[in-house]
């Protein structure tokens with residue numbers, strides 16, 4: 427027996443689709459409409475890359491702060 431997933435209606439093409447937990451893309455878009463293709467706004471992809479970089483920098487800054495805190499405690 428197949429697992430039942432919630433049925434959602436795609437906001438782009440109005441088709442019903444199963445919202446699987448591992449479905450990539452948006453939760454309110456069917457797999458076809460959330461598949462990355464040439465019509466994807468380049469600006470959005472650029473923002474994603476920027477967000478990832480910002481997150482990495484934030485992580486690095488946090489690590490650095492932790493390190494300084496530890497060193498301060500040691501001395």
Ligand SMILES: [Zn+2]
Pocket residue numbers: 436437438439440441455456457458459460
């Ligand atoms: Zn769709």
